[in-house]
Amino acid sequence: MRVAIASGKGGTGKTTVSVNLADLLARHRPVVLADLDVEEPNSGLFVQAETVHEEAVHRMVPSWVADQCTFCGVCQEVCQFNALIETGSEVMVFRELCHSCYACSELCPVEALPMTPMKIGDLSHRRSGSLDLVQGCLDIGQEQAVPLIAHTLDYLGARFSKDTLILCDAPPGTACSMIEAVKDADFVLLVTEPTPFGLHDLKLAVETVRGLGRPCAVVINRHGLGNADVEAYCRQEGIPVAARLPHSREAAQCYARGQLIHPHVPEVAAQLEAVAGFIQRIEQEGAA
Amino acid sequence: MKEIVVISGKGGTGKTSISASFSLLGGEDVITADCDVDAADLHLLLAPDFDHAEDFYSGLLARIDPSRCDECGICAQVCRFDAVHVVDGHHHIRELDCEGCGYCARVCPQRAVQLQERKVGQWYRSRLRTGGTMVHARLDIGAENSGKLVAKVKQEAREAAREQGREWILVDGAPGIGCPVMSSLSGADAVVFVTEPTVSGFHDLRRVYDLVRRFDMATACIVNKADLNPEMTRSVHAFLQEAGIRHLADLPYDEAFTEAMVEGCTVVEKEGTPLARALEESWTRLRTLLGTERTGDHP
Numbered sequence: 001m002r003v004a005i006a007s008g009k010g011g012t013g014k015t016t017v018s019v020n021l022a023d024l025l026a027r028h029r030p031v032v033l034a035d036l037d038v039e040e041p042n043s044g045l046f047v048q049a050e051t052v053h054e055e056a057v058h059r060m061v062p063s064w065v066a067d068q069c070t071f072c073g074v075c076q077e078v079c080q081f082n083a084l085i086e087t088g089s090e091v092m093v094f095r096e097l098c099h100s101c102y103a104c105s106e107l108c109p110v111e112a113l114p115m116t117p118m119k120i121g122d123l124s125h126r127r128s129g130s131l132d133l134v135q136g137c138l139d140i141g142q143e144q145a146v147p148l149i150a151h152t153l154d155y156l157g158a159r160f161s162k163d164t165l166i167l168c169d170a171p172p173g174t175a176c177s178m179i180e181a182v183k184d185a186d187f188v189l190l191v192t193e194p195t196p197f198g199l200h201d202l203k204l205a206v207e208t209v210r211g212l213g214r215p216c217a218v219v220i221n222r223h224g225l226g227n228a229d230v231e232a233y234c235r236q237e238g239i240p241v242a243a244r245l246p247h248s249r250e251a252a253q254c255y256a257r258g259q260l261i262h263p264h265v266p267e268v269a270a271q272l273e274a275v276a277g278f279i280q281r282i283e284q285e286g287a288a
Numbered sequence: 289m290k291e292i293v294v295i296s297g298k299g300g301t302g303k304t305s306i307s308a309s310f311s312l313l314g315g316e317d318v319i320t321a322d323c324d325v326d327a328a329d330l331h332l333l334l335a336p337d338f339d340h341a342e343d344f345y346s347g348l349l350a351r352i353d354p355s356r357c358d359e360c361g362i363c364a365q366v367c368r369f370d371a372v373h374v375v376d377g378h379h380h381i382r383e384l385d386c387e388g389c390g391y392c393a394r395v396c397p398q399r400a401v402q403l404q405e406r407k408v409g410q411w412y413r414s415r416l417r418t419g420g421t422m423v424h425a426r427l428d429i430g431a432e433n434s435g436k437l438v439a440k441v442k443q444e445a446r447e448a449a450r451e452q453g454r455e456w457i458l459v460d461g462a463p464g465i466g467c468p469v470m471s472s473l474s475g476a477d478a479v480v481f482v483t484e485p486t487v488s489g490f491h492d493l494r495r496v497y498d499l500v501r502r503f504d505m506a507t508a509c510i511v512n513k514a515d516l517n518p519e520m521t522r523s524v525h526a527f528l529q530e531a532g533i534r535h536l537a538d539l540p541y542d543e544a545f546t547e548a549m550v551e552g553c554t555v556v557e558k559e560g561t562p563l564a565r566a567l568e569e570s571w572t573r574l575r576t577l578l579g580t581e582r583t584g585d586h587p
Contacts, residue, residue, distance in 0.1 A: 009299060197332060204429065226549070249516075
């Protein structure tokens with residue numbers, strides 16, 4: 001079962017919930033934590049583990065073969081992303097603008113634009129006991145996160161069975177990269193905080209997840225801060241609240257040091273156990 | 289005209305609360321631009337009036353006309369994004385997966401695929417309670433955050449600054465390191481990093497700094513929640529010094545940020561608090577920094 005841990009707003013505790021939950025669950029059973037927040041992957045900072053596998057991730061972009069080209073202009077005409085400019089004496093390829101659709105390459109009448117790999121980031125797979133950590137990390141200067149997220153999901157699909165519990169730390173927001181991480185998840189946990197920013201972005205995230213037809217529940221982080229509007233919204237919308245992690249300076253300090261919170265702050269640990277129980281119930285319902 | 293971008297790499301460091309404070313302090317001299325179009329929250333603190341709204345179109349979306357389609361399946365064969373699905377024997381495009389590359393439309397023998405302009409969001413020009421102008425936007429759910437809407441917001445902000453003869457543009461930038469951030473940074477004179485002394489915050493600061501170095505602009509930093517981890521705050525200070533980033537202020541871990549947010553205002557409107565004073569000083573230092581240092585030219 002794949003559970004995406006998402007949030008509209010950044011910094012609500014998505015990574016905190018992901019790493020602590022994965023660690024708690026891994027004490028009793030195998031679990032995979034996948035960091036799909038490839039622009040700023042942070043899960044790995046909290047987990048010490050042995051490397052199982054590492055690979056560079058590429059996507060395919062055209063490269064121009066001068067000798068073959070007849071300067072017919074088809075490539076420039078078919079490219080919707082302005083990634084190719086035919087100057088009459090040269091075809092310039094702007095690889096970062098390319099979306100890897102292959103149209104220019106395959107419609108070129110003389111095969112002057114073969115697709116070649118361009119590195120966009122790295123994938124790492126590490127293991128500590130029964131916890132597997134799979135992480136994508138986008139290279140600085142690369143603009144598109146979606147191809148790396150898609151590749152990381154393919155790796156998970158090839159490497160682990162459908163019965164494996166996979167927790168995915170999704171990118172923030174509700175744009176294309178969040179959608180990529182969430183669209184095929186079996187369940188979505190939305191981590192929010194009880195503040196106006198938290199509520200505003202939670203509403204967008206709920207709308208997104210519902211639009212994708214995914215079931216979801218909310219985890220309220222820093223409970224006790226802000227106001228009760230998030231609670232009221234969840235009640236009104238009939239969205240289950242899986243847990244309320246109390247607002248705690250001690251927890252914030254653990255996080256700041258790169259430590260797991262559940263071994264140090266019992267009142268947060270109890271709520272994380274509640275999330276773990278919630279996920280396991282969903283898993284059983286799904287199997288039944 | 290000088291353009292200042294506030295960014296953070298990591299979410300939740302206080303970027304938007306600090307941007308809102310600077311907007312308030314700048315008053316009507318400042319054009320405020322919210323370029324965090326995916327999780328736009330600045331309006332919750334600044335209460336713009338949404339006076340002028342326009343739809344924003346970017347890219348294309350393929351649609352199959354069922355009356356022309358003979359279900360040959362060539363579109364599905366060429367699509368690299370698995371956007372063509374067959375339901376009840378009929379081919380159709382799943383909007384969320386379509387990249388708008390137009391390959392299918394070009395090869396369809398029946399000319400059954402039409403390409404439409406894709407609405408990806410809305411942008412707004414508003415008045416603020418300071419008398420200043422704010423340009424902001426909302427990216428539609430699931431839309432590609434290609435940086436084009438960000439570029440539009442910046443373009444409109446510059447336009448407004450020129451029209452009104454304003455000297456400053458203040459940009460609440462996008463998180464991460466991808467296209468929206470690059471668009472936020474493009475053509476700016478200075479960047480203010482808002483970071484926090486956490487393992488993740490420091491990690492993301494260094495990543496986004498690696499990106500910023502590629503642009504020619506002045507750099508400054510505010511360390512928020514500095515007392516949360518004094519040891520790491522010292523490491524952040526050392527990093528700033530080494531990288532030549534001007535250190536503007538250390539701010540405490542303070543619930544005043546949340547209290548202001550709940551009241552729908554900015555922390556600097558609670559005049560006389562240490563937090564308000566620290567932000568006032570930062571804003572002054574930032575303007576001085578830009579007045580005296582050579583910075584990148586505008587296109």
